[in-house]
Amino acid sequence: MAIDSMLIAELSDPFCLTAGEADTLLDGHPWHRFAILGDSVAEGLTDPVDGYHPLAFPDRVRVELARHRPGLAHRNLGVRNLRAAEVLATQLGPALAFRPDLALVICGANDAMRPGYEARADAVDATLAALIRPLQAAGARVVTVSLFVMPAYPSMPAWLGPAFSRRMSMLGRRTTALAETLGTIHVDLATHPAIGTGDALTGADGLHGNGRSHAIAAAEMIRRLSREIQGA
Template sequence: MGTDSMLTAEVSDPFCLAAGEATALLAGHPWHRFAILGDSVAEGLIDPVDGYHPLAFPDRVRAELLHERPGLASLNLGRRNLRAAEVLDTQLGPALEFRPDLALVICGANDAMRPGYESRADAVDTTLTAIVRPLQDAGAQVMTVSLFVMPQYPSMPAWLGPAFSRRMTLLGRRTAALAATLGTIHVDLATHPAIALGEVLTGADGLHGNGRSHAIAAAEMIRRLSREIQGA
């Protein structure tokens, strides 16, 4: 993308892409129309980190796909604070009208954030299915993701932090299982090795990812897309 010289930390990060690696991994990719649906993560909230790419991972993936196919059309419908049902109600229709052949769906965290998610988890799965299936039926390959789950969220209220981590773990497991059932292109970040090493992956708000976490997520998604390309 012509920015490798600026990514001094990223290109030497063992969890990120080396200089020029995205180009090699996505060479000859088949996608022409890319849609992004979801919440604040899909929208692209990011706390930049010096030496790492400034784009959030959904838009980073879009930019790398565009670099390899300059005619790629894209649409990011992501909006912060939305629960899965709100993504279904407000974004599925516009996404289908866009006619993507590749779609990234990121939602559920705002459902998991709220107490009582455990009792609503089946309904959230049903809603995610109602988003993914119509996109697939319309000819799109759908990407899903289980987001990073920190063992602690120290900036969150003490009564919420540990419970939120447990609920996000549950969401990650359920999303991965649903992805296997639906046949999505899934990326599981919930147990990424960087978490076990105690790396700081959250930004100033203590909840959303920082620039390094987005670079790691982009690397995992691009590698996963590359495997899809090779298997096509």
């Protein structure tokens, strides 16, 4: 059975791609080498949801890009639990060696989720910039993401503190501001309208996005890439 025939819920979800939309949006894209850097979101940690595509959004985007570029080379360097400095130390070198012309950078959440992020926020921003600038200098268009921020995370351990959502919102705002400064292709999900629908976007751990949230994120990134392709 073709996978599209299994996406009953996704194809009727107002925040997701319609049938054939990705093909239209990415037609003629210029990218040949796609690198993914970051933490668990980049790695693709998610829980499946019936009726939605099984791939996490970074790999879903990679598949859609490859439809128009069958020889697309890709490398996903994402590793769960890493803070931004660890991503910089372990992934930037391999990413540059891969010579991407498109790079997705997703990290900072493991810094922001912990108490005391407010005092470390400038350092996290500087680390993100130290990841992004060399990729840009090497010729890659860099995509950054401000992740979905839930109003509350009731499943999170008490030690993370009651201000967990506020810290994640702060990371989202700062990532968006940094993206504007550095000129990245930015996907802002932090205040996406899907958050207010009452439908679950998190998986069993109460933190990482489920299949629906990844489908929405893929749609937003593909739409944003389309605007880049069109020069908008």
